[in-house]
Amino acid sequence: MCISLAMLVACGGSGSPSNPIAQVPPPIVVPPTTPPVVVPPPPTPPSVTMPNATQASRFLQQSTFGATETTIDSLMNVGFNSWIEDQFTMPQSSHKSYMDSIAAGLSNGISGLNQNHFFESFWKQTVSGNDQLRQRVGFALSQIMVTSFQDSTVANYPRGVASYYDTLNTHAFGNYRQLLEAVTLHPMMGIYLTSLRNQKESGTRVPDENYAREVMQLFTIGLSKLNSDGSTILSNGKPIDTYTNDDISGLAKVFTGWSWAGADKSNTRFYGGNADENRDWMPMQSYPAFHSVSIKSFLGTTIAAQSPANPEASLKTALDTLFNHPNVGPFIGKQLIQRLVTSNPSPQYVARVAAAFNNNGTGVRGDMKAVIKAILLDPEARNDPSLNNAGIGKLREPILRLANWLRAFNAKSSSGAYRITNLDDPLTSLGQTPMRSPSVFNFYRPGYVPPNSSIANAQLVSPEMQITAETSVVGYLNFMRDTIANGTGTSRDVKADYSNLSTLATTPEQLLDKVNLLLMSNQMSSGLRSQIIAAVNSIAIPTTTQTAIDTAKLNRVYMSVFLTMASPEYLVQK
Secondary structure (H helix, E strand, C coil): HHHHHHHHHCCCCCCCCCCCCCCCCCCCCCCCCCCCCCCCCCCCCCCCCCCCCHHHHHHHHHHHCCCHHHHHHHHHHHHHHHHHHHHHCCCCCCCCHHHHHHHHHHCHHHHHHHHHHHHHHHHHHHHCCHHHHHHHHHHHCCCCCCCCCCCCCHHCCCHHHHHHHHHHHHCCCCCCCHHHHHHHHHHHHHCCCCCCCCCEEEEEEEEHHHHHHHHHHHHCCEECCCCCCCCCCEEECCCCCCCHHHHHHHHHHHCCEEEECCCCCCCCHHHCCCCCCCCCCCCEEECCHHHHCEEEEEEEEEEECCCCCCCCHHHHHHHHHCCCCCCHHHHHHHHHHHHCCCCCCHHHHHHHHHHHHCCCCCCCCEHHHHHHHHHHCCHHHHHHHHHHHCCCCCCCCCCHHHHHHHHCCCCEEECCCCCCCCCCCCCCCCCCCHHHHCCCCCCCCCCCCCCCCCHCCCCCCCHHHHHHHHHHHHHHHHHHHHHHHHHHHHHEEEEEECCCHHHHHCCCHHHHHHHHHHHHCCCCCCCHHHHHHHEEEEECCCCCCCHHHHHHHHHHHHHHHHHHCCCCHECCCE
């Protein structure tokens, strides 16, 4: 993958993300013929030997928004497992709290907030937040359980989106069952997937099926039945569907009778009147008068007809059914591996992570801490020989590239607000902005294969290539060249501190050693290294004035950082 993907990155991928419509084909009723998968034994625990700088940097590229000199040194002193445990106890940074603090200083309060305030909080925590593992896993979850500012109604509630992002971060170290419920009842998800104000069937009206479909397809069980290693179970050579249209219809009834939180459960409040000022973040509440009381059948579970309506009981049964489906471990586990470590994990790697999801060692299912440790401490994530495996690695998505630069070079905001705003335009910036996915299917699909490519020929996937094209490659290079030298954000609010690198500029080999460690975990090839050193040496350092000398040194730094971040070798995280 590192060769074929690098070639694709250099020339551009295959265009903009698609927006497929979720469809459920007719069920296949032939019994499965795929043999059961034997889950491999747990991997050998990582050595207690402390990691070296290279190993620490590589681990931090997977588990945080980027390595820094400080975090590398810290990890070398405590080791992988202790670092993870320390992160589990780190206080959570709250994006909603930031929004509330901004609103308190606005003349029109909460109504004066906008998307840019959330982006400020995102980048501030990305760069300077101590709870890096939580924030990094939360970002991964935001690309699985998607809501988006691209929805015009969601965009009206920027504090609500901040709260939703906090919800993902809160439960990133909790249990997936509680995460599933918190996401289901969050008003931003209710707006985005139209479960808020969803009404029971009446006459020709049927319950809205949007959330019922996506909670199965995207948040829990996927489209096809899976073995524990993530491979598709086949019957007569064909995948077996996890659900049918009847399952969607039955489950949709569960998600009726939920709407805005508030002091009462009146019809007026259900429809949006008497708005509570905190309804943008308070979990949706039940409105029994609007909840279906008819039989609800889905995925082999039946909820009997109710009298009176009991929305809470219906919801508990539905979420328990989804959570306990055997697909959830491999389906969600594999996607988290893809977001953190590698696009093409081996079946054995997926099976080990799924096993941790199914049982954390003490009989608990869905323990996210166990899942995270299984992902980051697995031999495929930690063993250095994996660097030579052509299937290991992932394309760094644009947000992570910028975050990597910000953290590696101790970027600071002159305003303290980190005013990095919309980065959607692929021609002039990154083509990706946090919480602005174009659809519920994220910026890219986990199974995306660039057509007519060496990746396709190798039967590999490269999800992030779905947002890579000739225009985005050029846009990224222009954006980073400017950002590296001049800073980024409104009025160049965020700039790097290159003082440590400038002192090394007279010795390009030492300069590049530092850049290589911080950005590439010392994975730079000798060929690329020679090319960059030659380019750096081409910038002469004068002997005239100190200003001229300092300028030349900075230009050498800019050159070394830009050529590294422009290289296909950097763009593929391994």
